[in-house]
Amino acid sequence: xNHIPIYKLSEFYDDxxxxxxxxxxxxxxxxxxxxxxxxxxxxxxxxxxxxLQTISLKRxxxxxxxIQKIKKHHAHKRYYAAMRGSFIAAIILLAIITFLPExxxxxxxxxxxxxxxxxxxxxxxxDCIIPVAMDFNTALLLLQQNNARxxxxxxxYIVAESDVDSFSSIRQxxxxxxSYRKNILSDVAVNHTNKYNKHYPQLTHANKKKYIFRLQxx
Amino acid sequence: MSEYSDNELIDRVIAGDTDxxxxxxxxxxxxxxxxIYTRVYxxxxxxxxxxxxxxxxxxxxxxxxxxxxxxxxLFSIAVNYCKNYRRKNRHKIYSIYNADNEMEFQxxxxxxxxxxxxxTNESMQILLEELHKxxxxxxxxxxxxxxxxxxxxxxxxxLQLTLANVKVRIHRGREMLKSRLEKRGLI
Numbered sequence: 001x002n003h004i005p006i007y008k009l010s011e012f013y014d015d016x017x018x019x020x021x022x023x024x025x026x027x028x029x030x031x032x033x034x035x036x037x038x039x040x041x042x043x044x045x046x047x048x049x050x051x052l053q054t055i056s057l058k059r060x061x062x063x064x065x066x067i068q069k070i071k072k073h074h075a076h077k078r079y080y081a082a083m084r085g086s087f088i089a090a091i092i093l094l095a096i097i098t099f100l101p102e103x104x105x106x107x108x109x110x111x112x113x114x115x116x117x118x119x120x121x122x123x124x125x126x127d128c129i130i131p132v133a134m135d136f137n138t139a140l141l142l143l144q145q146n147n148a149r150x151x152x153x154x155x156x157y158i159v160a161e162s163d164v165d166s167f168s169s170i171r172q173x174x175x176x177x178x179s180y181r182k183n184i185l186s187d188v189a190v191n192h193t194n195k196y197n198k199h200y201p202q203l204t205h206a207n208k209k210k211y212i213f214r215l216q217x218x
Numbered sequence: 219m220s221e222y223s224d225n226e227l228i229d230r231v232i233a234g235d236t237d238x239x240x241x242x243x244x245x246x247x248x249x250x251x252x253x254i255y256t257r258v259y260x261x262x263x264x265x266x267x268x269x270x271x272x273x274x275x276x277x278x279x280x281x282x283x284x285x286x287x288x289x290x291x292l293f294s295i296a297v298n299y300c301k302n303y304r305r306k307n308r309h310k311i312y313s314i315y316n317a318d319n320e321m322e323f324q325x326x327x328x329x330x331x332x333x334x335x336x337x338t339n340e341s342m343q344i345l346l347e348e349l350h351k352x353x354x355x356x357x358x359x360x361x362x363x364x365x366x367x368x369x370x371x372x373x374x375x376x377l378q379l380t381l382a383n384v385k386v387r388i389h390r391g392r393e394m395l396k397s398r399l400e401k402r403g404l405i
Contacts, residue, residue, distance in 0.1 A: 042396065062265070063247060
């Protein structure tokens, strides 16, 4: 006698076989003690397993505790989201602070001309000092018209930077005005400290691309 | 227990009524706990893990597309959570001989119900131990089928298996458990 395959017994137990197979198995079980034993064992085991459905939580307040945990979790999430936001904002602020002076350096607009600090101004290497008999606004206008970058301003002078062409143009314009003193370069060379002397020869050479100079107001 | 359906409760929770989730927890806490308990076999740990499953469920409730029953979806969350938990704690040694376990579930005295089986607390412990020793895939499927009484289709959805695969695993799982229980003299 051919015994019923175990998987068929399992499917028979779960009642998922078609009517024909079911009938066949029923008939076989009625006359085969071995298959009957298997089926009874399966029945006993599944009955035992179903008893595990009685396993349950002993804690009465489990649901409320869970809700509390969820609320706590949400509060934590919000806190960490806020912290993350603050951290990112701080990083952005730090980046802005770090790169701000650089951006001001490249800004030639009138509003930003005096934003370079004293410490940076002191580090600038001047190529020359040009005494002019102009007021502050006129000197500033002159520099801006010639695309010079204003690096620093004070009541008595303006420090600016320009390329060779602009610098020549500025010099010519100052030359043309009454306020310009003749032989300015030699004047400065004589009157000023040796610190700047080394730069003067370069002023007449075309190899220098940029000049940093100070218009000394009177 | 609330008279609202799962979907009604979910709508309320999504609308912002967090307390409606209490009813969902009450409805499914034992089912999820049973599943987790048979995996970790430790009451306190199973409690914490069950809570975590509900926290995750609450968080992802908006993503529930209602293509399956809520209980099926919840169970699949529990299954995935347990898999991840096991991966994270793979070095942890689970003791299946927890002295406290004996007090953690109640065995109905079926003799009073005139059933054929005289089930003792000891036999339940043996059954739990042997169930715990089964490979995860087979244990999960036996829990769903023979403890929770879920249909083949629901099991396939919860475990993301084909129907044919479910049939094979149920049969193999039962075979494995049967031979283990035979050796222990339980059946």
